[in-house]
Amino acid sequence: MTYVVTESCIKCKYTDCVDVCPVDCFREGPNFLVIDPDECIDCTLCEPECPAGAIFRDDDLPEGQEEYEEINARLAKVWPAIIQKKPAPEDADAWLEVKDKRGLLEE
Numbered sequence: 001m002t003y004v005v006t007e008s009c010i011k012c013k014y015t016d017c018v019d020v021c022p023v024d025c026f027r028e029g030p031n032f033l034v035i036d037p038d039e040c041i042d043c044t045l046c047e048p049e050c051p052a053g054a055i056f057r058d059d060d061l062p063e064g065q066e067e068y069e070e071i072n073a074r075l076a077k078v079w080p081a082i083i084q085k086k087p088a089p090e091d092a093d094a095w096l097e098v099k100d101k102r103g104l105l106e107e
Contacts (some may be wrong), residue, residue, distance in 0.1 A: 001057060002040040003047060004072050005033050006065040008054035009106050011095035012088065017046035017055060019085040027079035030106035031089070036076035037069075052096060067102075075107060 010032050017033070018026045026046075027038035035046075035055075047055045056062065056070050093099070 001042040001059065002037040003035050003039075003042065003044075004050075004054050004061060004065075004069050005035055006054050006056060006061065006068045007101050008052040008096075009050075010101040011098070012052045012054070012092045012103050013030075014051045014088045014092060015082065015085045016049040016051060018082050020035055020045040020049050022085075024081055024083045025102035026082050027076045029075060029079045032075075032105055033082065034072040034075045034079060037073050041107070 003083065011033055013028075013033055013086075014027075015033065022043060022045070023041050025041075027036055029036045033053050037058075042057075053073075056065070079092045089095075
């Protein structure tokens with residue numbers, strides 16, 4: 001089992017989840033975070049910390065978000081680790097309720 005960051009994180013990129021991760025499994029891209037499935041220990045700490053509600057167990061992904069399991073695994077191999085909370089983008093709150101953001105993901 002592992003946790004997966006889904007579409008709601010795109011353009012929001014809050015990093016509250018990073019602060020509670022005991023194994024530093026988060027990776028940071030330009031406008032999205034991912035979880036390295038090889039590092040995640042399924043501790044459950046990150047899920048309730050996400051203001052965007054973007055983190056789910058891999059076997060609990062919402063309908064239409066299944067591709068994010070592969071996206072997390074692929075991007076975790078190339079994006080650098082993030083181990084400290086950072087300020088969210090200035091416009092993060094404006095993107096919080098926006099749907100269908102997949103096309104905005106900067107890889």
